Amino acid sequence: AQSVTQLDSHVSVSEGTPVLLRCNYSSSYSPSLFWYVQHPNKGLQLLLKYTSAATLVKGINGFEAEFKKSETSFHLTKPSAHMSDAAEYFCVVSDPFTGGGNKLTFGTGTQLKVEL
Amino acid sequence: EAQVTQNPRYLITVTGKKLTVTCSQNMNHEYMSWYRQDPGLGLRQIYYSMNVEVTDKGDVPEGYKVSRKEKRNFPLILESPSPNQTSLYFCASSSPDGRRSYNEQFFGPGTRLTVL
Numbered sequence: 001a002q003s004v005t006q007l008d009s010h011v012s013v014s015e016g017t018p019v020l021l022r023c024n025y026s027s028s029y030s031p032s033l034f035w036y037v038q039h040p041n042k043g044l045q046l047l048l049k050y051t052s053a054a055t056l057v058k059g060i061n062g063f064e065a066e067f068k069k070s071e072t073s074f075h076l077t078k079p080s081a082h083m084s085d086a087a088e089y090f091c092v093v094s095d096p097f098t099g100g101g102n103k104l105t106f107g108t109g110t111q112l113k114v115e116l
Numbered sequence: 117e118a119q120v121t122q123n124p125r126y127l128i129t130v131t132g133k134k135l136t137v138t139c140s141q142n143m144n145h146e147y148m149s150w151y152r153q154d155p156g157l158g159l160r161q162i163y164y165s166m167n168v169e170v171t172d173k174g175d176v177p178e179g180y181k182v183s184r185k186e187k188r189n190f191p192l193i194l195e196s197p198s199p200n201q202t203s204l205y206f207c208a209s210s211s212p213d214g215r216r217s218y219n220e221q222f223f224g225p226g227t228r229l230t231v232l
Binding site for chain 2: 009042043044045046049090102103104106107108109
């Protein structure tokens with residue numbers, strides 16, 4: 001079975017400072033990993049995905065994540081936070097053997113707060 | 117515009133009164149799925165469908181039914197809703213590329229259900 005663990009349920013940063021949202025995964029095989037964002041009262045939007053190509057993945061809105069197999073981590077970073085980044089972020093792993101690779105397992109989410 | 121639509125967006129009902137939440141996508145996607153989102157638990161998969169007339173249970177299927185008679189529609193049915201089904205529900209769709217690699221799932225805007 002595969003799973004993801006988001007190490008922080010809440011993260012608070014000041015505008016203009018770096019963002020780090022931590023995610024560790026557990027998988028019996030080479031995983032596909034993703035970060036989704038959910039703004040208040042909105043649906044989910046894909047930020048970025050790792051599918052065994054480059055280990056450093058760039059996403060939308062200046063976010064990026066690095067896949068580190070030795071540490072089983074896929075942390076999300078952004079050099080400078082903006083007020084509009086305030087949202088809930090989900091780390092997600094897909095199961096390549098269920099649903100044609102479309103079965104997603106979500107982490108419990110990290111609420112990012114950005115303060116002036 | 118490519119999108120996943122859900123109706124209704126908000127629903128308050130009473131225990132035992134059958135209800136259906138509709139989901140429709142206009143992207144000709146084969147794969148569709150239902151999730152429920154609860155605080156502190158992230159999103160959990162209820163049911164999914166690989167194609168017309170092909171459905172399977174996700175992680176939390178108890179108390180739910182689905183059908184896939186047309187490619188574009190994937191309704192979620194609660195035959196006898198109970199208060200523990202109060203939640204935020206998301207429908208999603210994607211198109212497997214046949215190589216067991218992941219394709220982006222597109223999420224609907226969500227349906228907030230309250231069962232009294």
